[in-house]
Amino acid sequence: MENIMVMAIVAGALVFAGRLFYRTLTGKNNGCGCKMKSCFVPGACRGANGRK
Amino acid sequence: MSAVATPPSKRAARVVALAGNPNSGKTTIFNALTGARQHVGNYPGVTVEKKEGTVKFGDDVFTVVDLPGTYSLTAFSLEEIVAGNFLIDGKPDAVVDIVDASNPERNLYLAVQLMELGAPVVLALNMSDMAREKGLSIDTKKLSALLGMPVVATVGHKGRGLEELLKAVRTICRDDPLPPKPARRVDYGREIEPHLDQLAARLAVRPACAGHARWLALKLLEGDGDTANRIRSLCPEDCGDIFRETDKLRKHLEGVFGEEIGAVLTDRRYGFIAGACAEVVSQTAEARISQSERVDRIVLNRWLGLPIFALLMFATFFLTFTLGQPLMDGIEAGFGKLGEAVAALWPAGGESRLKSLLVDGIIGGVGGVLVFLPNIMLLFLAIAFLEDSGYMARAAFVMDRLMHRIGLHGKSFIPLLIGFGCTVPAIMATRTLETRRDRLATLLVLPLMSCSARLPIYALLIPAFFPPEWQGPMLWIVYAIGIALAVAGVKLLRITLFKGESAPFVMELPPYHLPTLRGLLVHMWERSWMFLRKAGTVILGISILLWAMSVWPKPGPETMAKFERDRSAIEARKDLSGEDRRAALEKLEHEQGEAELEQSLIGRIGRGVAPALAPLGFDWKISTSLLGALAAKEIFVAQMGIVYSVGQADEESQSLREKLRENYSPLQGFCVMLFCLISMPCMATLTVVWRESGSWKWALFQAGALTALAYTLTLAVFQAGSFLGWGTR
Amino acid sequence: MNFQDKAKTKELSAACVRSAPPPGVVPLAMAAVGETCELAMVRGANLRQRLADMGLGLGSRFRVEAGEGKGPMVISVRGSRLILGCGMIHKIFIRLTSRDSKSGRPAASQQKGSAS
Numbered sequence: 001m002e003n004i005m006v007m008a009i010v011a012g013a014l015v016f017a018g019r020l021f022y023r024t025l026t027g028k029n030n031g032c033g034c035k036m037k038s039c040f041v042p043g044a045c046r047g048a049n050g051r052k
Numbered sequence: 053m054s055a056v057a058t059p060p061s062k063r064a065a066r067v068v069a070l071a072g073n074p075n076s077g078k079t080t081i082f083n084a085l086t087g088a089r090q091h092v093g094n095y096p097g098v099t100v101e102k103k104e105g106t107v108k109f110g111d112d113v114f115t116v117v118d119l120p121g122t123y124s125l126t127a128f129s130l131e132e133i134v135a136g137n138f139l140i141d142g143k144p145d146a147v148v149d150i151v152d153a154s155n156p157e158r159n160l161y162l163a164v165q166l167m168e169l170g171a172p173v174v175l176a177l178n179m180s181d182m183a184r185e186k187g188l189s190i191d192t193k194k195l196s197a198l199l200g201m202p203v204v205a206t207v208g209h210k211g212r213g214l215e216e217l218l219k220a221v222r223t224i225c226r227d228d229p230l231p232p233k234p235a236r237r238v239d240y241g242r243e244i245e246p247h248l249d250q251l252a253a254r255l256a257v258r259p260a261c262a263g264h265a266r267w268l269a270l271k272l273l274e275g276d277g278d279t280a281n282r283i284r285s286l287c288p289e290d291c292g293d294i295f296r297e298t299d300k301l302r303k304h305l306e307g308v309f310g311e312e313i314g315a316v317l318t319d320r321r322y323g324f325i326a327g328a329c330a331e332v333v334s335q336t337a338e339a340r341i342s343q344s345e346r347v348d349r350i351v352l353n354r355w356l357g358l359p360i361f362a363l364l365m366f367a368t369f370f371l372t373f374t375l376g377q378p379l380m381d382g383i384e385a386g387f388g389k390l391g392e393a394v395a396a397l398w399p400a401g402g403e404s405r406l407k408s409l410l411v412d413g414i415i416g417g418v419g420g421v422l423v424f425l426p427n428i429m430l431l432f433l434a435i436a437f438l439e440d441s442g443y444m445a446r447a448a449f450v451m452d453r454l455m456h457r458i459g460l461h462g463k464s465f466i467p468l469l470i471g472f473g474c475t476v477p478a479i480m481a482t483r484t485l486e487t488r489r490d491r492l493a494t495l496l497v498l499p500l501m502s503c504s505a506r507l508p509i510y511a512l513l514i515p516a517f518f519p520p521e522w523q524g525p526m527l528w529i530v531y532a533i534g535i536a537l538a539v540a541g542v543k544l545l546r547i548t549l550f551k552g553e554s555a556p557f558v559m560e561l562p563p564y565h566l567p568t569l570r571g572l573l574v575h576m577w578e579r580s581w582m583f584l585r586k587a588g589t590v591i592l593g594i595s596i597l598l599w600a601m602s603v604w605p606k607p608g609p610e611t612m613a614k615f616e617r618d619r620s621a622i623e624a625r626k627d628l629s630g631e632d633r634r635a636a637l638e639k640l641e642h643e644q645g646e647a648e649l650e651q652s653l654i655g656r657i658g659r660g661v662a663p664a665l666a667p668l669g670f671d672w673k674i675s676t677s678l679l680g681a682l683a684a685k686e687i688f689v690a691q692m693g694i695v696y697s698v699g700q701a702d703e704e705s706q707s708l709r710e711k712l713r714e715n716y717s718p719l720q721g722f723c724v725m726l727f728c729l730i731s732m733p734c735m736a737t738l739t740v741v742w743r744e745s746g747s748w749k750w751a752l753f754q755a756g757a758l759t760a761l762a763y764t765l766t767l768a769v770f771q772a773g774s775f776l777g778w779g780t781r
Numbered sequence: 782m783n784f785q786d787k788a789k790t791k792e793l794s795a796a797c798v799r800s801a802p803p804p805g806v807v808p809l810a811m812a813a814v815g816e817t818c819e820l821a822m823v824r825g826a827n828l829r830q831r832l833a834d835m836g837l838g839l840g841s842r843f844r845v846e847a848g849e850g851k852g853p854m855v856i857s858v859r860g861s862r863l864i865l866g867c868g869m870i871h872k873i874f875i876r877l878t879s880r881d882s883k884s885g886r887p888a889a890s891q892q893k894g895s896a897s
Contacts, residue, residue: 002406009409013596020590020683124834128827155860158836311839312826318833319840345846345862352847352855449864452853461866462853556828557866558835561855 065106065113066225071139071166072150073159074121075562077178080208081150082118085218109218112225117144123158125165126276126314128555129486136278139171145225147171148217153183153190153205156333160325163199167234170264173201174220176213180205186342187335195332200234238324240317243308247301248273254294260286272298273305274314344563348446357450364443368434372427373511373527379426380511384707387419405603412697413599417690418592420708422584424508424689429580431504435473436575440567444469445559452557458539459546461557464494468538471501473579475737478503479744486555493545495741496754499733500538502531504583505685509728512689516709517721517779526722534729537761586684594683595690598654598676602695607651615644649695668727668763669720669770678727684734719779723770731762809854809865809873812845818875819843825872832873835863842878 072078086105103118119138120131127133139147149166151159156177166173177183177190196203202220206213240248248269256265261283271279272294284291302313309316351360391411398407438444444466452462463485471478478498485491502510514526606612622628622636649655657679658672665675677691696711712721732738732755742751773779806821819842823829829839836859837843846862848854853867865873 002404006405006409010596010600013593013600016589016593017597017683020593126830126834128831157859158861161834161836312829314826314830315833315839318830319838322833322836322838322841348847348855348862354847354849354852445864449848449853449855452864452866453851456853456867461868462864463866554868556825556831556869556872557853557864558828558831558869559864560835561862561864 065115066145066221067117067142068114068146068148068221068225069117069119069138069142069144070148070150071119071135071162072121072178073123073152073162074560076121076150076152076159077208078118078121078150081148081176081178081206081214081217082116084208084211084214085116107218109222112222114146114218114221114225117142122162124162125169126274127278129484131483139166140169140278140282145172146221147173148176148221149173150176150178150208153177153180154186154188156183156188156190157322157325157329160328161321163201164238164321164325167199167201168238168264168270169267172224173199174217174224175199175201175203176217177203177205178208180213181207181210189334191332191334195328197235198328198332236324236328238321240320244273244305244316244320247305251294251298251301254297255283258287270317273302274317275302342563344442347564348561351443351446352449357446361447361450364438368431368438369527369531370524371434372431372507373524376424376427376430380423383425384423387415387423388707390419391415408603409596409599412694413596414592416693416697416708417595417599418587420512420689420693421508421591421686422587424511424686425580425583427507427511428504428583429576431507432473432579433572433576435470436572436579437567438469440565440571440575442562442564445561448559449561456554458543459550459554460490460493460542461554463557463559464490467494467498468501471498471503473504474582475499475501475503475733476740479737479740482744489550489552490554492745492750493542493550495744496545496750496757497538497541499737499754499758500534500541500730502534502729503685505734506728508686508689510725512692512709513712513721513725516712517716517718530725530729533726537730587686590684591686591690594680594687595694598680598687598691599694601653601657602649602655602676603652605652607648611647611651615640615647654695667771668766669717669723669774670727671715674716674720674724678731681728682732682735684736685728688728717780719770719773722779723766723773726769727762727766729762730758730765732759805876806874807877808871809845809875810851810870812854812875812877814845814847814849817842817844817878819878820873821876822874823872824874828869828872836861837863 070078070082082103082105085107087107105116105118107114107116117138119135122132122135125136125139127136138144147166149163151163163173163175175195177192180190183190190205192203192205202224204213204217204220206217239245248266251269251272252265255261255268261268268279268283272283280295283294287294305313305316350356394415395407395411398404438447447469448462448465450462451465455462455465464482466484467478467481470481475498478501479495482491482495482498485494510527510530514523518526618640619637622633622640625633628636650659654676655672658676661675661679662670662672665678670678673692673695676695677688680691681688692712693708696708733741738751738755741754742748745751803821809818812818820832820837820839822839823832832838837856841858843856843858846855846857851867851870854865854870856863856865
């Protein structure tokens with residue numbers, strides 16, 4: 001039972017890391033993980049998320 | 053009055069562009085209109101990217117676009133190009149030109165250009181309360197008639213005048229009633245006007261140019277490249293003729309005036325504005341020296357400027373560490389208790405994977421990073437204060453001389469300062485730099501400014517290895533090494549890859565601005581939230597994976613069987629007292645833990661990499677942590693926590709620092725910090741560099757060069773240190 | 782455009798770009814804090830346009846607020862204050878028009894004379 005839970009958590013983390021890696025490669029990871037609001041340079045993150 | 057056929061609600065949202073000089077309060081108005089909670093900084097060019105928001109006014113819906121601050125439609129920096137292109141090519145339904153009412157003359161320059169462009173402009177005289185304080189009063193009716201655009205007085209931060217502004221925007225969007233024709237236009241004098249008219253008439257034949265032929269003619273005359281391209285696409289057949297004609301005309305006029313025609317036209321526009329201001333603006337009270345100027349006499353003083361700057365920097369980091377320490381200790385103790393409490397859920401001595409995951413992986417990993425939240429919050433608070441107060445521009449001034457010597461200018465210093473917070477936004481802040489050379493040189497060395505993610509590494513290692521009286525100086529040394537390397541790096545780049553002069557450094561000095569406590573706290577919280585989110589997502593995920601990698605695969609059955617045999621052998625021995633037996637068993641368990649860790653994936657990888665890093669004084673545990681740090685620098689701390697808690701099966705709670713002190717020498721500790729400071733930046737930084745520089749080449753170059761530099765420097769320091777016997781045990 | 786015009790243009794642009802500044806015109810670096818100056822000439826078309834856009838056109842008057850010698854300067858013009866980096870103080874040429882009673886440096890009389 002415990003082992004299944006551990007496996008599930010690790011698998012979840014693996015999926016998350018895969019997604020992070022994908023997002024990084026496609027330039028969607030801006031490091032701060034924010035959507036415009038809380039950046040040092042306002043709007044900068046929107047820029048990283050896909051400039052128009 | 054506007055009984056149009058289509059009901060207003062059915063129409064698509066109108067696009068309203070907010071334009072204006074930097075520091076005219078554009079972002080404040082944008083926030084007040086759209087209700088978006090955003091950051092309002094104080095140095096020119098704070099709005100880097102196109103930001104949109106919607107506002108509903110009665111039946112109308114407007115899409116408001118906040119453009120980067122710009123002084124004119126002649127663009128210099130990247131952000132000004134963005135603004136100019138949107139105003140000219142984006143064809144917004146209305147343009148709100150935000151004018152700092154306390155400084156009308158300079159601010160109206162953009163308005164005049166917009167007027168010449170023929171854009172549907174509404175003028176917002178912002179900060180009209182400040183203007184009144186300065187003793188300026190502006191006759192809005194007269195100004196409106198002169199420029200042919202509605203004029204509204206607003207006070208952005210109090211939300212005053214916004215309704216009138218929206219009303220004016222609605223009117224101009226509906227074209228009903230038609231906006232008044234400007235009472236006057238800029239008269240360029242009898243030398244220029246006839247030629248201008250002729251050129252405009254020629255362009256006006258084209259229906260595509262008819263709307264703003266005069267403006268196009270003016271821009272052609274100025275020799276504006278963008279306009280030339282525009283003409284080329286509008287009338288490809290005879291653009292050659294037009295260009296020849298303008299070139300001839302420009303040469304002729306420059307002969308007459310003895311200077312570039314652009315400068316002459318600008319002068320005429322300012323002349324027009326001066327005339328308009330004389331009619332419209334009246335100075336009711338004696339102008340007095342503002343508070344800002346008085347403060348600047350000291351802050352910008354030739355002799356005091358640098359010491360004040362150094363003092364502020366010192367205060368920033370002093371605050372970060374001293375004030376943060378007790379809070380940090382509290383959180384550390386809290387996580388220790390939490391770990392014990394979670395561990396207590398399982399029967400003592402039993403082996404449980406889930407327990408190990410929770411205690412070693414998550415609490416040991418993420419908790420180890422979260423401990424530094426107070427320091428990071430304080431650092432962010434200090435940076436928010438420097439930004440919001442307007443000191444950043446002063447720092448640019450103070451540092452200009454130094455920056456000039458290494459081939460950059462003061463403006464580059466602002467991104468470098470932001471780099472102490474986080475490298476990613478700092479790289480984006482380089483957009484305010486005008487030339488690509490300056491930008492690339494700045495962003496390539498930016499990772500050398502120790503970002504807040506590296507703070508936990510220093511904060512973990514310094515107290516572990518250095519006596520209290522050395523902890524402060526040590527931190528300074530690490531930061532200073534980063535800065536010194538950045539300086540040397542820029543100089544090197546300037547004499548090799550990016551030769552040539554840097555762009556002229558002209559920047560407006562915004563008035564000081566006493567930050568509100570609420571504003572500071574909001575900014576601090578937003579950025580700390582970012583850190584928390586990172587801890588809860590990236591660091592959590594990677595910690596779990598690293599934990600799994602350090603637990604699996606298990607050693608083969610022979611090894612396990614050997615430990616089992618040893619265990620029963622010890623238990624069977626009759627000659628040992630209870631005390632000794634427990635100690636022997638503990639030792640055995642420790643050995644088993646180490647063996648298991650070495651057999652695990654992370655152990656194998658670590659030992660694979662370790663030979664390469666051994667000359668730097670790193671064992672395989674440090675090596676794996678350095679690999680983990682590529683995802684985010686804080687993971688170094690998390691991973692050290694994991695390997696040292698997985699490896700030790702004993703229950704006694706020894707803090708990570710104590711374990712580090714037991715296993716490494718101060719020299720090794722210093723080398724780890726040095727390597728973390730210089731080596732390859734985190735993934736997020738690399739991608740941002742890639743995107744901002746437009747090619748993978750620069751990102752890879754940066755990663756490669758920094759890693760090589762880190763390797764050689766650390767190698768030199770460790771070998772020299774070991775040879776001389778510094779910091780070894 | 783006839784030949785004379787062309788020659789005149791060349792001569793003038795050469796005078797602006799390369800040759801020594803006309804008499805009475807000094808680099809901005811020579812100005813002291815508190816002095817009021819008039820912008821006389823700027824080397825580099827880009828910089829000239831940039832300054833003009835920010836309200837510092839040829840002939841405009843400004844006051845030196847801070848910075849002396851080799852360092853950057855802060856000037857006030859048209860109600861706003863601008864930082865001019867130290868790369869620029871040798872590219873911007875001025876005429877001194879007046880000085881504060883407070884600033885101690887004696888006025889260079891020949892400069893003053895040619896300015897008015």
